Amino acid sequence: MPKIYLAGTPVAGTPVAGTPLGDQEFVVQPDSNLLDALLEHGHKVPWSCRSGHCQSCLVQARPDEAPSAARSLLSPEQQSKGWLLACQCLVQQDMHISLHDPTTDGLPARISEMRYLADDILLLRLAPERPLRFRAGQHLVLWLDASLARPYSIASLPADGELAFHLRLHAQGAFSNAIRQCQLGDRLYLGSAAGHFHYDPAWQDTPLLMLGSGTGLAPLQAIARDALLAGHEAPITVWHWSRADTPCYLTQPLLKLADQYPQLRLHLRSRAELPSDLTQLRLASRKTLALLCGPPAFIEQLRKPLFMAGLPGRQILDEAFISRQ
Template sequence: MPEIWIDESCIQAGSGDNLLDTLLAAGHRVPWSCRSGHCQTCLVQALDGQVPEQATAGLAAEQRQSGWLLACQCAVAGDLRIKLHDPARDGLGARITEMQFAGDDVLLLRLRPDRPVRFQPGQHAVIWLDSELGRPYSIASQAGDSHLSFHIRLHPGGAFSTRIQTLQPGDTLYLGAPGGHFHYDPDWQDKPLLLLAAGTGLAPLQAIARHALAGGHQAPIDLYHWDGEHGCYLKPALEELANAHPELRLHLRARTELAADLTQLKLASRATLALVCGPPAFVEQLRRPLFMAGLPGRQILDEAFLSRQA
């Protein structure tokens, strides 16, 4: 029977057992959120033992070299000695500089990290409020900015949504390493982009649009945003951007118009790339209309905001 060692304590696990479930069942308070290998809230560090490849998929090379793995993706294959993740020790401190409410229930959060962070606009990072409460959020700002911005939809009763509202500028929190596949590729310069966002799915897509435009993207960019009854929470900033860049076409729509809009989706060309981001149900809802509009799966990139309960 494989043994999992944490400091001086040892847990017996069955071969093939899920590491996260094993740790939780033994009473270790390991954080988790998506359970699907996307969010990096369930990181643990292997000090010794065999780590299955799947448990490190999507982690940066430096994280893999340091032994980090995703407990939710780790089937125990043999004895392991691990260390639990501590955001205050293993993450990066960041000070809140601005908290502004926008639209129906969106918090625009601005942080100043203790040192510059390398990332691609559109990637995400875990924001830790303490050693157990962390959630992934897409980075809404541009690389090179001394601050990081996030657009956080406040869900009634949500653990992070509730706690973040008790904080104020000057307070410190911790950031995980940025990661994820959702970012602009310089090879896309001459391809029309169809950016499709619901709610705070706008955060990474507007960052990708800005990045593409700043890099001299040659083809049209159509940015669709479906939001609640108060409309797009970022309307003035997006309109300013579109005024400066005629190749950016904005389609700021009400959520009630989504189903009808999807029947009208048109591609600027067969080379169009679609990037889709928002709640899982929205991402799922767009698959068929994009297929019907003639877009093959390899030209669609999506990021679903999986939540803890989803």
């Protein structure tokens, strides 16, 4: 039976302050999921999507012990240091593991702005203590502490200096409730930016069809702004659906952008109009590329209408906000 050797980490629920931490070891069944094994043994490893996408469940192993399936979604630099995604790791041999410590492994950032864009949508602006490399539209994990972290899309551009996020706050959400208690100047920790959801300069002449629901607009508007600043000339059509009776939380900035760039077309709609809107989707050209963002059910709802409108699956790029519910 394989053994997990865990480097000096407190078990959840034990006193931490001033207590010297020893290594721990435990045996697991062969092919156990590493995330499940760590959680079962009381280690509060954060997790969110369990599909290798969000990167909340990073842990570090000896590089030769990290199975390739558990690290293939990480950057070459992370891989070379033995980082892996616990949710994607089947334990087949003894493993020496350290949990991710955001205070040493993450990038510290101070809260520089917290402002409500709608009743339940918070604009969170962070000033990182060192520059962060990212592309507009990618996501990263925000860590409040070693056990509370969630992935969020970056709503700002690298040229903006600070990092902006649009957080929909859920009544029962752990991160939502904790961030509500934060104040200007508080420190969070950032993971590395990741994901394929960003503008590609090769799309210059490609019409872009952007479809988003709720805070799915965060990366879409960032990608649209990035494209327009890069001189994108083909049409960019943004459809956004808000909850019934609430206007789009970015109406004013988007209207201003559309005034400035005639190739940007906006359809700011209510979610009640989504089914009828989907029957009327038209493509500007056969080359159109669709970018979809929002909850997984929203993205699935779009696939058939897009197919019916003549868009092959390879011309669809999506970012699903998978949550723990």
